[in-house]
Amino acid sequence: MAQGKYWAGLSLPKSIVADIRLRIETGELRPGDRIPSTREISRQWGVAHATAAKVLTMLREEGLVEAIPSSRTVVAAEASGHPVQGNARDRIVKAAIEIADADGLTGMSMRAVAARLDGATMSIYHHVRSREVLIRLMADAAFGEALPIEQSHGWRGKLESVATTLWTVYKGHPWLARLGLSSPSQAALPNLVVYVECAHRILVDQGLDSMAALRQCVLLHSFVHGVAANLLGEVSAAGGGVRCSDAPVPESATCGDLGERGLRNHGFRIDLEELFKLGLRQLLDGVERSIGNPS
Numbered sequence: 001m002a003q004g005k006y007w008a009g010l011s012l013p014k015s016i017v018a019d020i021r022l023r024i025e026t027g028e029l030r031p032g033d034r035i036p037s038t039r040e041i042s043r044q045w046g047v048a049h050a051t052a053a054k055v056l057t058m059l060r061e062e063g064l065v066e067a068i069p070s071s072r073t074v075v076a077a078e079a080s081g082h083p084v085q086g087n088a089r090d091r092i093v094k095a096a097i098e099i100a101d102a103d104g105l106t107g108m109s110m111r112a113v114a115a116r117l118d119g120a121t122m123s124i125y126h127h128v129r130s131r132e133v134l135i136r137l138m139a140d141a142a143f144g145e146a147l148p149i150e151q152s153h154g155w156r157g158k159l160e161s162v163a164t165t166l167w168t169v170y171k172g173h174p175w176l177a178r179l180g181l182s183s184p185s186q187a188a189l190p191n192l193v194v195y196v197e198c199a200h201r202i203l204v205d206q207g208l209d210s211m212a213a214l215r216q217c218v219l220l221h222s223f224v225h226g227v228a229a230n231l232l233g234e235v236s237a238a239g240g241g242v243r244c245s246d247a248p249v250p251e252s253a254t255c256g257d258l259g260e261r262g263l264r265n266h267g268f269r270i271d272l273e274e275l276f277k278l279g280l281r282q283l284l285d286g287v288e289r290s291i292g293n294p295s
Contacts, residue, residue: 016045016055017062022190024064024075025133035065035073089127091117093137100138100175108175110134135179136189142173144191148198155291156284158202163224163280166195170228177228195221206291216287223283227276 023029036044041052056073059065066076095116100108110131114121128134146169148162170176196217203213 012045012047012051013054013058016041016047016051017058020055020059021062021064025129025137029075031075033075035059035075037073089137092124092127092134093141096134097138097142097173101173105135105175105178108135108138139176139179140189140191142176143169143189143195145169145172147191147194155202155206156288159199159220159284159287160280162195162199162202163220166221166224167228167276170224174228177225203287203291208291212290216290220283220287223279224276227272227279231272231275 020029020035029035035056038049038052038056041047041055042049045052056065059073060067063076065073067073092113096108096113099112099116103112108131110124110128111121113134114124117124124134128137143166146165148165196214199217199220200210200213203216204210208216
């Protein structure tokens, strides 16, 4: 097995589990393949033996691995189903994304995917072992559609490009915002990690220490995710803006007047793009102050 990889934002055991789980789900590790021993995990990831033992326990609890009499731990027979065919899995993921884009995650079921592909529901499980795994694959594929490119000049322009690209992905697939920042579906997604690593590199180059830069990366993604989670659904339902009247908001309006009912009556409209740009500009102003005083 290749050198172990760490995932930003996860504890050591969860990070190692995520790495091994991803290798199983992508077919790199197949049923019956040997999983590293406690000693090998300790060496590959540079962790204590107690941590390595906890990793194997977590993998067994997820049903991903099983112990065999010869004192080895191998990928469980039911962990990834039959050998994965790349094209078949790609078609499944593509169909699932199309369903989620149209009907949300609640409308995306294994049965719905099978119907879209004119196949039997059980045939889907030959390539993807569960709906949760499928959602992870969908999310990773969606985040991989438009990876950040550092073409702008200056750290601020580069960070703005990262955030805007991420925002474009969320707008194209609003269901991503419903997964939650710390959900299993988003944790350790390779294509999402690309955004974090890109932003982290930009900030470290400006003199922030690694941990301070990581905190700013989490804040940046939290902002984009938060706007998407809280507003995309409302704006979509309102046909592009939350608006109920053309009447202007009077200059004499009080806070009470501008409550939910008042906003509806006065025709307050959310321009999502302007709101995103405003929030991002203010967030980057804060980052700029941190860079000016990295301590």
